Amino acid sequence: MTDSIALDELTCELKNQVASRVPDANLDLCLTCGACTGGCPASGQYDMDPRKFLRMLLLGMDEEIVKNPWAWVCTMCGRCVTACPMKINIPKFIFNVRAAWPREKRPKGIRGSCDQHIRSGNAMGVPKEDFVFTIEDVAEEIKEEQPDFKGLNITADRPGAHMVLNQNSREPVTEPDEMSPLWKVLHLTGVDWTYPTVMWGGENYCMFLADDEGWRYIMEEFAHHIEHNIKAKVVVNTE
Amino acid sequence: MRKFNIPHTFELKSIIELFALWIKQGTLKVNSDWNKDLKIKFTVQDPCNIARKIESDHIVNDLRFVIKTVVGEENFIDMVPNRSNNFCCGGGGGALQAGHTEQRRAYGKIKFDQIIETGADYVITPCHNCHAQIEDMCHHYGGSYHTVHLWTIICLAMGILGENERTYLGPDLADHGLEKEDA
Numbered sequence: 001m002t003d004s005i006a007l008d009e010l011t012c013e014l015k016n017q018v019a020s021r022v023p024d025a026n027l028d029l030c031l032t033c034g035a036c037t038g039g040c041p042a043s044g045q046y047d048m049d050p051r052k053f054l055r056m057l058l059l060g061m062d063e064e065i066v067k068n069p070w071a072w073v074c075t076m077c078g079r080c081v082t083a084c085p086m087k088i089n090i091p092k093f094i095f096n097v098r099a100a101w102p103r104e105k106r107p108k109g110i111r112g113s114c115d116q117h118i119r120s121g122n123a124m125g126v127p128k129e130d131f132v133f134t135i136e137d138v139a140e141e142i143k144e145e146q147p148d149f150k151g152l153n154i155t156a157d158r159p160g161a162h163m164v165l166n167q168n169s170r171e172p173v174t175e176p177d178e179m180s181p182l183w184k185v186l187h188l189t190g191v192d193w194t195y196p197t198v199m200w201g202g203e204n205y206c207m208f209l210a211d212d213e214g215w216r217y218i219m220e221e222f223a224h225h226i227e228h229n230i231k232a233k234v235v236v237n238t239e
Numbered sequence: 240m241r242k243f244n245i246p247h248t249f250e251l252k253s254i255i256e257l258f259a260l261w262i263k264q265g266t267l268k269v270n271s272d273w274n275k276d277l278k279i280k281f282t283v284q285d286p287c288n289i290a291r292k293i294e295s296d297h298i299v300n301d302l303r304f305v306i307k308t309v310v311g312e313e314n315f316i317d318m319v320p321n322r323s324n325n326f327c328c329g330g331g332g333g334a335l336q337a338g339h340t341e342q343r344r345a346y347g348k349i350k351f352d353q354i355i356e357t358g359a360d361y362v363i364t365p366c367h368n369c370h371a372q373i374e375d376m377c378h379h380y381g382g383s384y385h386t387v388h389l390w391t392i393i394c395l396a397m398g399i400l401g402e403n404e405r406t407y408l409g410p411d412l413a414d415h416g417l418e419k420e421d422a
Contacts, residue, residue, distance in 0.1 A: 041326055041349045045342040072337040073346065077287040077327030109336030146401055164249075168367045177403040181390040182254070184399050189266045203367070208333025216243045223240065223247045234250050236257065239286065239366045 014062040014100060022092045029086035030054055036080035036090060046070045050080045050090050057093065062100075071097040072107055098210035106209055113205035118214050121221075122169035122201025132156050132197060134172040135179065142180055152187050154195075157230060161194035164232040166202035168239065182238060194232070198225035202237050253289055255365055258393065259301035262308055269396050271311035279411065281310045281392070282318055282359035284350070284373060285325040286366035296322045305389065306363060309396040316357040326350055328364075330372025343372070344379050351376045354384055360409065365389045374407075385409040 019027055036050040043049035048070035056065050065071075076091040084090070098106065116125035126134075139154040155161070165186075171178045186193055199222035206214030226232050240247060261267035283306055289298040299322045307315050320326070329347035337343070350373065354362055362384055364370040374386040387407045394400040395408075398416045405413055 041329060041346045042342075045339075045345060069339060072332075073334065073339050073342045075287070075327050075329060075332035075334050075346070077331055078291045079287075079324075079327065082291055082323070107333070107337040109338055110333040113333075113336060142401065146399075148399065170367060175406060177401070177406065178388060178391075181388070181394040181400060181404050185258075185267065185390060185393055185397075188268075188397075188399075189261045205333060205336070208336075216245075219240060219243055219245050223245045223249075226249055227247055232249055234252055236252050236254050238254055239289075 010060045012058065012060040012062075014065060014097070015057050015060070017100070018057070018093055018096045021096055022089055025089040025092055026086055027054070027057065027088060027093065030058065030088055031086060033085065035083040035085065036088075039079050039083050040074075041077075042070070042074045045073045048073075050074070053097075054088065054090065054093065065097055066100050071101070072110075095210050099212070101210075103209075103211070110205050110209045113203070114209045114211055114214050117199070117201055117203075117205060117218055121197070121199045123203045123205050124169040124173045124201070126169055126173055128197045128200075131169075131172050131195075131200065134176055135195065138176045138180055139183070142183075149184060149187060152183060154183060156195045156197050158194035159230055161192055161230060161232055163191055163193040163234045163236055164196050164226055164230055165193055166235065166237040167195060167200060168203055169201040170203075193236075194230060196222070196225055196230060198222060198229075202239065253298050255289065255298050255302050255305065255389070258305045258389070262305060267393075269309055269393055271307075271309055271314070271396060273396050273398070273416065274311050274314055277411075277415075278314055279310070279361065280314050280316055280357070280359040281306060281361045281363055282316050282354060282357040283363045284318075284328055284354075284366070284369045285322055286364075286369050287325070287327050287331055288366070290325055291323040294323075299323070302365060302389075305393075309392055316359050318353040318357055326353065328369045328372045328376075330368035330375075335368060335371055344376060347372055347376045348380070351380050351382060355382060359384060360411070361385050361387055361392075363387055363389050363392060 034051050037043045040050050071094050074094050076094050078091050080090040113123035117123050135154050139152055142149050143152055199218050285299050326349050328350045329343050334343045362373055364373055364386055
């Protein structure tokens with residue numbers, strides 16, 4: 001005769017860990033209905049899907065979960081939790097699986113961008129001086145070549161500006177001419193704005209890396225700069 | 240900010256909300272006259288972060304208002320499903336830098352098929368990750384659409400898009416609105 005599964009002996013360390021960090025994740029409420037999986041574009045990649053991943057968590061298969069690269073294929077887009085009748089927070093579960101990976105084993109690309117951001121304020125690792133040089137350079141060219149925008153005023157860290165604009169750092173590095181259309185719109189609408197030069201990158205790969213410490217550091221430095229140096233009232237991301 | 244309880248007095252806003260507000264206030268003067276005869280078709284990718292993740296459709300509704308204003312309502316075709324029920328493009332969550340390229344593209348196939356289904360010539364992507372992913376999929380799966388930022392189309396509609404600012408436009412719009420030197 002086959003033995004029944006002795007549930008009392010299950011040890012679910014990872015599950016307990018996720019549950020303590022996300023008390024309202026409802027991990028135990030899964031009905032295995034599969035609504036999450038049916039609407040998830042990552043279902044089937046690496047032979048994995050959200051329902052299966054959660055089932056593994058509940059069965060204490062911690063080692064298998066943290067070994068599976070699926071946590072990095074899921075984008076934490078949130079479609080699963082929206083569809084879930086029990087509101088199980090799968091994206092936060094995934095975030096904490098990522099956090100359970102040893103930092104040095106997490107994807108190199110994401111880790112590198114996070115480290116650059118902590119060091120230099122943006123994921124591309126652009127020194128602040130280069131960023132300021134680039135925006136001034138692009139602005140000069142527009143002022144010279146496009147008479148309608150002779151009065152274009154692009155500034156960095158201007159105290160008292162009403163609005164601060166976060167710039168995705170890909171632009172100043174790889175396609176600086178993608179910055180100026182937005183400048184022109186802001187110019188014509190008469191917005192009083194400036195770029196920050198502290199943690200100015202609009203992206204945040206520490207968040208994707210599940211590096212809470214790095215994520216928090218970036219946000220704190222940024223908020224401090226806006227509150228105490230620029231004293232802006234509104235912060236706007238370009239996306 | 241909320242996650243870490245970081246004290247701040249400033250307000251966080253999306254540029255899309257501001258575009259919509261400025262158009263309604265009349266400070267941003269833009270319309271779709273340029274596309275009246277061209278009838279170039281546009282669709283939009285709803286970024287998960289401003290659609291589903293804020294638990295309100297107000298920004299993605301603003302997004303549609305802005306796009307319809309600049310390209311013409313009749314030239315906008317929505318994907319299905321959309322807004323807070325959209326499919327993620329597959330570029331989010333760091334996926335573009337996670338190294339699982341084959342899986343990322345397989346993930347995005349749903350989005351690619353959705354885009355093709357609209358028949359649109361252009362996909363407006365108001366998010367960098369979406370932009371990079373949707374453009375990559377176009378090359379990978381052999382699509383013919385173009386992937387553009389929202390500001391490009393606003394400036395195009397206003398006739399102020401410079402010559403250097405057209406990297407992502409297709410040949411149909413590459414010269415549109417530029418002064419002809421021999422004219």
